[in-house]
Amino acid sequence: MAYGEKIIDHYQNPRNVGSLDRNSPNVGTGIVGAPECGDVMKLQILVDEHDNIVDAKFKTFGCGSAIASSSLATEWIKGRPLDEALELKNTDIVKELALPPVKIHCSVLAEDAVRAAIADLKAKRTGRGASATPEAATTAK
Amino acid sequence: MAPTETERQRQGAPAKCAACAGPMDSPLFCDHCRSLYPADGLNHFELFGLAPTYDIDPALLRQKYLQVSRGVHPDYHSTGDSSLSLHLSAQLNEAHRVLADPVLRAEYLLELVGGKSAKEDKSVPPEVLSTALLLREEIQEARTAGDAAALESRGAQARAVYERTLATIAELARQMPGDERSRARLRTALNSIKYHQKLLTEL
Numbered sequence: 001m002a003y004g005e006k007i008i009d010h011y012q013n014p015r016n017v018g019s020l021d022r023n024s025p026n027v028g029t030g031i032v033g034a035p036e037c038g039d040v041m042k043l044q045i046l047v048d049e050h051d052n053i054v055d056a057k058f059k060t061f062g063c064g065s066a067i068a069s070s071s072l073a074t075e076w077i078k079g080r081p082l083d084e085a086l087e088l089k090n091t092d093i094v095k096e097l098a099l100p101p102v103k104i105h106c107s108v109l110a111e112d113a114v115r116a117a118i119a120d121l122k123a124k125r126t127g128r129g130a131s132a133t134p135e136a137a138t139t140a141k
Numbered sequence: 142m143a144p145t146e147t148e149r150q151r152q153g154a155p156a157k158c159a160a161c162a163g164p165m166d167s168p169l170f171c172d173h174c175r176s177l178y179p180a181d182g183l184n185h186f187e188l189f190g191l192a193p194t195y196d197i198d199p200a201l202l203r204q205k206y207l208q209v210s211r212g213v214h215p216d217y218h219s220t221g222d223s224s225l226s227l228h229l230s231a232q233l234n235e236a237h238r239v240l241a242d243p244v245l246r247a248e249y250l251l252e253l254v255g256g257k258s259a260k261e262d263k264s265v266p267p268e269v270l271s272t273a274l275l276l277r278e279e280i281q282e283a284r285t286a287g288d289a290a291a292l293e294s295r296g297a298q299a300r301a302v303y304e305r306t307l308a309t310i311a312e313l314a315r316q317m318p319g320d321e322r323s324r325a326r327l328r329t330a331l332n333s334i335k336y337h338q339k340l341l342t343e344l
């Protein structure tokens with residue numbers, strides 16, 4: 001099966017690869033994994049004082065589809081308010097990148113990572129304790 | 142309704158060949174008239190006449206596998222039903238693949254017990270994910286830098302976590318059916334080892 005141009009572009013020139021300071025109070029970090037294949041992804045968001053996502057970075061140790069999915073996801077959530085970012089669905093990623101069925105779990109990883117990053121940020125806001133152990137807010141759903 | 146061959150076997154009655162009424166050692170074929178029988182309702186252990194436990198002797202499994210495979214082989218039986226023969230040998234291959242692998246075997250035992258599978262549950266301790274992420278990061282860096290010593294030490298670390306998780310899986314799988322708590326712990330360990338296995342393939 002031939003892959004679409006979009007996925008190849010995101011895979012070969014992934015946007016937003018990197019890390020943010022996970023100890024910053026304005027940074028949320030999500031670390032998630034796919035038990036189907038054992039791959040892992042870290043996705044981080046930086047918000048401004050109005051809870052708009054001003055930056056997003058990821059590190060994905062997974063297949064090309066997972067890299068492309070996280071690249072697309074970070075692009076999509078950048079500039080959006082937190083609550084809007086929660087609306088990102090893996091099915092949108094599947095459609096946009098024309099992923100085959102066997103690669104659906106790779107797009108789920110990206111959706112999960114966005115959710116986990118937002119949850120981590122919210123936990124930092126509410127409980128002081130949560131920010132001390134960033135891992136506590138990560139999830140593997 | 143008369144009990145099927147499988148049901149009679151489960152009830153402990155000696156299996157008899159429906160065609161020649163001779164005794165059958167394997168539920169799949171008759172040594173005397175060489176009739177073949179479908180494996181309907183038999184689990185992987187039953188196919189080889191093994192008890193459904195985690196600790197199985199690899200040599201015995203291998204021996205049973207070869208023996209039963211030979212018995213269902215088209216060259217051996219005379220009925221000419223090669224499609225049943227092919228079907229059975231595919232089932233035997235799959236059963237052997239699962240039972241010969243310590244992780245798949247534990248997964249299968251959990252499946253036989255019923256309830257949620259590890260795949261459905263997906264639970265994994267967060268530190269398993271962060272450790273996997275860190276190790277993969279470091280492995281990648283060591284590889285890019287051509288640092289053989291660092292690669293070696295990360296490899297040793299990855300193998301150690303893998304071995305630890307496998308030991309946990311063995312311990313819990315031996316307790317099956319166990320209680321819901323031990324099954325939940327087994328599911329978590331089975332999910333965790335997927336990340337450790339992946340680490341090892343990255344080395």
Ligand code: FES
Pocket residue numbers: 034037038039062063064065066103105106109
């Ligand atoms: S195969 Fe593992 S993330 Fe795609």
Ligand SMILES: [Zn+2]
Pocket residue numbers: 158159160161162163171172173174175176
């Ligand atoms: Zn017979």
